[in-house]
Amino acid sequence: AQSVTQPDIHITVSEGASLELRCNYSYGATPYLFWYVQSPGQGLQLLLKYFSGDTLVQGIKGFEAEFKRSQSSFNLRKPSVHWSDAAEYFCAVGAIYGNKLVFGAGTILRVKS
């Protein structure tokens, strides 16, 4: 069965500092991987996705993620965090068939000035 682990429940970074949010997945075949961001009381916005090809994926708002098959990881990074990045971030894995998504528990990002 598919599963996603986000080990960090909360992360606090200073504005302007770099950010890395961790995501590990378990899936028997080639995974389709996603990162979403959710602001309080809002729906989810897709930051980036990985289907195949280049393992370094660029997304919106200056985010990127790297797929590492050997580590079953898909960590999200940003070189310089802005206060507006404070939100909750979800990693998700999907199958080719069925299109169901399994979400991680989420990581709440706090940005201090």
Added chain:
Amino acid sequence: GAVVSQHPSWVICKSGTSVKIECRSLDFQATTMFWYRQFPKQSLMLMATSNEGSKATYEQGVEKDKFLINHASLTLSTLTVTSAHPEDSSFYICSALSGGAFNEQFFGPGTRLTVL
């Protein structure tokens, strides 16, 4: 881009009443929509897959008779919480598949349900 709307954005109801939540794809047709439930400070849990013109497929543990799903058109799916109780209070989010080689899911803004 693809836009999904939900209505209402929030609703408060008395225990025992039924509540209908609408999910619409505004600028594309979606043969498949998903309904998720999110408890405070928790992740999204898939409740059911809604397919246009056919019965919804429910995830294990989700009561079909309590959470009625109707996908009557390519742009509209509805979730009805029947005989709602306080434990049904939650944030309900829908998503719609956009089509293509891998159907990307576009998410609605969510509906906050509070049952008194």
